[in-house]
Amino acid sequence: MPTALIVLAAGRGTRMNSDLPKVLHRIADAPLVVHAINSGAAIEPEKVIIVAGHGFEDVQKTVLEYYPDAIVVKQEDQKGTGHAVLQAKMALSDFDGDAVVVFGDTPFVRPETIQKMIDMRKGGDAISILGFEAKDPSPFGRLVMAGDTLEKIVESKDASDTEKQISLCNGGLVAANAPQLFDLLSQVDDNNASGEIYLTSIVDIAATKGLTTGVVRCDEAETMGINTRADLAHAQTVFQKDKRAAMLENGVYMANADSIFFSFDTEIGRDAIIEPYVVFGPSVTIETGATIRAFSHLEGCHVARGASVGPYARLRPGAELNENVKVGNFVEVKNAVLDEGAKVSHLSYIGDAHIGRETNVGAGTITCNYDGFMKHRTEIGENAFIGSNTMLVAPVTIGNQAMTATGSVINSDVPDGALAIARGRQVNKNGLAIKLFSKLRNLKEKRVAEKK
Numbered sequence: 331m332p333t334a335l336i337v338l339a340a341g342r343g344t345r346m347n348s349d350l351p352k353v354l355h356r357i358a359d360a361p362l363v364v365h366a367i368n369s370g371a372a373i374e375p376e377k378v379i380i381v382a383g384h385g386f387e388d389v390q391k392t393v394l395e396y397y398p399d400a401i402v403v404k405q406e407d408q409k410g411t412g413h414a415v416l417q418a419k420m421a422l423s424d425f426d427g428d429a430v431v432v433f434g435d436t437p438f439v440r441p442e443t444i445q446k447m448i449d450m451r452k453g454g455d456a457i458s459i460l461g462f463e464a465k466d467p468s469p470f471g472r473l474v475m476a477g478d479t480l481e482k483i484v485e486s487k488d489a490s491d492t493e494k495q496i497s498l499c500n501g502g503l504v505a506a507n508a509p510q511l512f513d514l515l516s517q518v519d520d521n522n523a524s525g526e527i528y529l530t531s532i533v534d535i536a537a538t539k540g541l542t543t544g545v546v547r548c549d550e551a552e553t554m555g556i557n558t559r560a561d562l563a564h565a566q567t568v569f570q571k572d573k574r575a576a577m578l579e580n581g582v583y584m585a586n587a588d589s590i591f592f593s594f595d596t597e598i599g600r601d602a603i604i605e606p607y608v609v610f611g612p613s614v615t616i617e618t619g620a621t622i623r624a625f626s627h628l629e630g631c632h633v634a635r636g637a638s639v640g641p642y643a644r645l646r647p648g649a650e651l652n653e654n655v656k657v658g659n660f661v662e663v664k665n666a667v668l669d670e671g672a673k674v675s676h677l678s679y680i681g682d683a684h685i686g687r688e689t690n691v692g693a694g695t696i697t698c699n700y701d702g703f704m705k706h707r708t709e710i711g712e713n714a715f716i717g718s719n720t721m722l723v724a725p726v727t728i729g730n731q732a733m734t735a736t737g738s739v740i741n742s743d744v745p746d747g748a749l750a751i752a753r754g755r756q757v758n759k760n761g762l763a764i765k766l767f768s769k770l771r772n773l774k775e776k777r778v779a780e781k782k
């Protein structure tokens with residue numbers, strides 16, 4: 331059976347105290363709304379519909395960067411969660427599968443939990459709701475149970491004193507057959523304490539039609555919604571803690587896991603070693619047995635088996651390190667492929683380049699890739715030797731087994747097997763240093779005497 335995901339993301343998020351729409355605030359480099367969509371991705375939705383309102387254009391643009399096939403619909407006025415879901419009706423007019431509603435500001439729902447909601451639907455319940463035992467139930471809708479089935483959900487503002495005693499709360503997520511969901515919502519009114527069209531009102535309407543609602547229970551931590559900067563900061567901590575635990579579980583070696591920061595999509599193979607204080611930006615994959623040494627910063631890059639990076643290295647987007655490559659301290663690599671066994675050990679900038687296998691790049695070497703207007707490429711062959719402090723003025727090609735002399739400024743191609751020397755020739759003037767020392771010493775003594 332096909333599924334659809336509806337993500338509610340129209341709210342302003344006043345309490346974030348920010349110009350940025352709430353769902354675009356980031357945890358581990360990904361916007362909240364993207365975390366929410368990722369959670370739902372486990373059910374392989376045929377359609378993903380985002381209901382946006384505040385900051386519509388920005389939300390739409392960001393969502394489409396991550397999910398180009400998503401449909402972003404507009405909720406002009408925020409008249410409640412039920413009203414928000416109704417905005418997805420047009421986009422799902424020809425769709426007859428199950429729809430799962432998630433909140434764009436609730437990033438930690440586990441994919442397995444959403445799958446359980448779909449499974450519960452298969453078990454015969456018309457609606458499946460996510461519930462949790464709340465430590466402090468006061469902000470949440472309460473689940474009024476009749477045995478195993480849910481009778482209704484009462485929002486806190488509308489709850490009676492006895493209902494307020496209930497600690498089983500609504501996590502916000504709903505799964506139901508899409509046409510039936512829209513049909514039930516069309517019967518919901520705004521006759522409640524907030525004057526809103528509540529999504530939660532479909533439960534008792536369904537009950538009057540003899541349709542049952544089941545509850546999938548999860549841990550409160552999963553349903554944590556982000557409303558304030560403090561919530562966001564806490565969520566960052568929770569995310570890192572979970573990600574570190576998952577990395578350790580997968581066989582990554584980290585002597586000081588708490589000092590390492592991951593991105594939402596960091597992937598690291600078994601037996602890789604990550605030294606303290608490494609920061610991973612988005613889109614990094616590290617293969618089995620690679621070593622990332624302390625204080626390195628990596629984003630948008632791939633590090634293959636047996637490669638070693640850092641300490642204090644910076645890998646920027648498009649850095650591709652093949653097997654057994656070594657990138658040493660204070661080296662920056664951007665948009666460059668380093669073939670097997672290549673070494674750039676100290677203090678270099680390698681950008682828009684390709685370095686052939688087993689080539690050694692000496693300390694202080696720089697690919698001068700930018701002329702102020704355009705970027706140019708540097709090609710270095712295999713088994714080449716680039717002398718320390720070589721300036722490679724791109725576009726330029728260095729052949730296989732070629733060499734450049736230390737301190738050279740290379741601005742034309744070097745053929746295979748050639749040695750390129752491009753620097754001033756050294757001249758020794760015998761005795762001249764001694765003469766110069768004494769001349770300068772006398773000059774200084776004269777000046778000091780004049781001042782007295």
Ligand code: UD1
Pocket residue numbers: 338339340341342381405407408409410411412413414433434435436469470471472483485499500501502527528529530555
């Ligand atoms: C909702 C539930 C409540 C549950 C709680 C869990 C309803 C009526 N109440 O309450 O039972 O315990 O979540 O956190 O569903 N949104 C829109 N458009 C709107 C209104 C909301 O897109 O018109 C979006 C918000 O941006 C947010 C989500 O829906 O992402 C939830 O809305 P919010 O106002 O936070 O609902 P709660 O009052 O917390």
Ligand code: CA
Pocket residue numbers: 555
């Ligand atoms: Ca909320």
